[in-house]
Structures are given as C-alpha cells and as structure tokens.
Amino acid sequence: MLINSLEGAKEIVKILNSKDKINYIRQYAYLIHRLFYVQLQESQWKYYYDIGIQENIWWGCVSKKWAAMNSMNYTYGRSKTLIIQRLKAIQRQLQQASQALQQFGNQPLPQCLSEMNPPLDFEKISAMVTAVVRKGQHKLKQQFEHNKKMLKLDSTDHRLVQHVYDCKPNKQQIRSIRNIWKAIQNKKQMEEQIEILKHRIHSNCLPPAFNLLDYTVDKIDKILSRSKKSATNENDNQQQTILAARRLKKIGRFKYD
Numbered sequence: 001m002l003i004n005s006l007e008g009a010k011e012i013v014k015i016l017n018s019k020d021k022i023n024y025i026r027q028y029a030y031l032i033h034r035l036f037y038v039q040l041q042e043s044q045w046k047y048y049y050d051i052g053i054q055e056n057i058w059w060g061c062v063s064k065k066w067a068a069m070n071s072m073n074y075t076y077g078r079s080k081t082l083i084i085q086r087l088k089a090i091q092r093q094l095q096q097a098s099q100a101l102q103q104f105g106n107q108p109l110p111q112c113l114s115e116m117n118p119p120l121d122f123e124k125i126s127a128m129v130t131a132v133v134r135k136g137q138h139k140l141k142q143q144f145e146h147n148k149k150m151l152k153l154d155s156t157d158h159r160l161v162q163h164v165y166d167c168k169p170n171k172q173q174i175r176s177i178r179n180i181w182k183a184i185q186n187k188k189q190m191e192e193q194i195e196i197l198k199h200r201i202h203s204n205c206l207p208p209a210f211n212l213l214d215y216t217v218d219k220i221d222k223i224l225s226r227s228k229k230s231a232t233n234e235n236d237n238q239q240q241t242i243l244a245a246r247r248l249k250k251i252g253r254f255k256y257d
Contacts, residue, residue, distance in 0.1 A: 015120070020112040025129065031104055032133045035097040040137070042090045044144045048151070049083045057155045070161050071181040076154035 016022055052058045059079040067074035078086075113120050164177060 015116060018112055020110060024110055024113060025125070028104060028126075029129045029133055031097070031101045032130060033137070035094075035101055036133055036137055037140070038090060038094045038097050040141060040144055042087070042094060044147065045083055045086050045090060047148050048078050049080075049087065051151065052077070052080055052083065055155075057151065060155060060158050062158070069178060071178070071185040072157040072161060073150075073154045076158065077151055 016025060057077055059075075059077045059082075061075040064074045108114065109120070109122070169177065
C-alpha cells in the first residue's frame with residue numbers, strides 16, 4: 001500500500017530498511033490517522049447539529065415491537081444536549097491530536113534517518129503516509145456518510161408513519177398498510193442482497209472455461225516438447241507423435257462439443 005500511494009515511492013520504501021526507521025514512520029502514521037479520525041467525527045456530529053437546527057431532526061424513538069410492526073428502525077438521531085456535549089469533547093480531542101502531530105514534527109529526526117545518504121525527502125514521506133492513512137480510512141468515511149443518510153431516512157419514516165396513523169385508519173386498513181410496508185422492506189432487502197452477491201461474483205470470478213482449457217493445452221504442449229527433445233530413438237519419436245495426435249483429437253472434442 002505504501003509503495004502504491006505515490007509516484008517514486010518505491011525508492012523511499014527501499015531505504016526504510018531498519019526497525020527504528022519503520023517504527024518512526026508508524027508513529028507518524030498513527031498521529032495523522034488520529035487527527036483525521038477526529039476530524040471525521042467532528043464533521044459527522046456537526047451534521048447532526050446542523051440538520052437538527054435546520055430541519056428539527058433530533059432524537060426519536062418508539063418501542064421495538066411497534067417499529068417491527070411498521071417495518072422501520074425503532075430509533076434515530078441524537079438529542080441536542082448530547083450533540084453539544086460530543087462537539088465540545090471532539091474539540092478538545094482535535095486540539096490534542098493537532099498538538100501531538102505538531103510536536104512530533106518539531107522534534108529532530110532520529111539518528112537512523114538524519115544520517116541517511118542521500119538525505120531523506122521528508123516532504124515526500126509525509127505525502128506517502130497521508131495518502132496511506134486516507135486510503136485506510138476510506139471505509140470509515142463511507143460508514144459516516146451512510147450514517148448521515150440513514151438519519152434522514154429514519155426520521156422521514158417515523159414522520160410519515162405517524163402521519164398515516166393520524167388519519168385514523170380502521171383495523172383492516174392498518175393491516176393492509178403494514179403488509180405493504182413489509183413487502184417493500186423485503187423487496188429492498190432482497191435487492192441489497194442481490195447487489196452484494198453480484199459484487200462477490202464479479203470480484204471472485206474465474207477465467208472462462210475455454211481459457212482454462214487453452215492454458216492446459218499449452219502446458220501439455222510444453223511437456224510433450226520437452227519429452228520430444230529427450231527422445232533418442234525413432235520409436236520414441238513415433239510414440240510421441242501418436243500421443244500428440246490423440247491428445248489434440250480429444251481436446252478438440254471436449255472444446256467444441
């Protein structure tokens with residue numbers, strides 16, 4: 001991963017050939033990771049606060065039984081008090097992470113790095129480590145974005161379900177409505193599973209059967225060629241020719257049947 005993160009990184013990675021050098025880079029990577037992680041948290045909780053102020057989406061909850069009957073999540077969002085508390089705590093963590101990274105950068109390089117010849121390009125090292133950390137946090141960032149979307153979707157579900165019951169439907173209508181909601185939920189879950197299965201199939205697909213067969217044919221050809229070279233008399237050569245003819249005939253039948 002480190003090698004692929006930046007052009008020309010292979011040469012730098014080659015000179016990081018001692019435990020002390022690697023530990024220094026790992027420590028630097030951890031500090032960057034910590035800072036970026038806290039920044040992601042800050043972004044998420046700021047979103048919770050902003051959407052609460054703008055759209056009045058805070059904390060909502062119903063019983064798990066009621067949620068299951070109406071095919072929705074039983075809770076969503078955060079209370080305004082909790083969000084404000086979390087933002088204050090994150091601000092402290094952000095300041096600590098930033099200071100720790102700054103202090104690390106102000107320290108002189110360890111002897112194993114400062115005495116390198118040619119000198120270490122720390123600017124390029126920094127770019128490499130940053131790229132690696134961002135790549136490593138890609139799924140985490142996706143999860144945070146997913147949480148933001150789910151907040152709006154869950155709050156919308158709760159609001160619309162409440163609107164339906166505010167219309168005072170009778171028991172038969174309620175049963176029909178719940179059946180429709182359940183059918184929609186099942187459909188969405190099936191579509192999700194299909195997409196997951198498609199991804200797994202495409203990411204783990206085998207080569208076409210013909211390619212495998214052609215590969216086998218090539219391998220057999222090489223074996224027969226080596227056998228031919230090692231043959232020292234006319235009878236052996238004749239036997240190799242017969243075997244080759246039989247082999248081609250059988251493979252042709254398997255391939256085009």
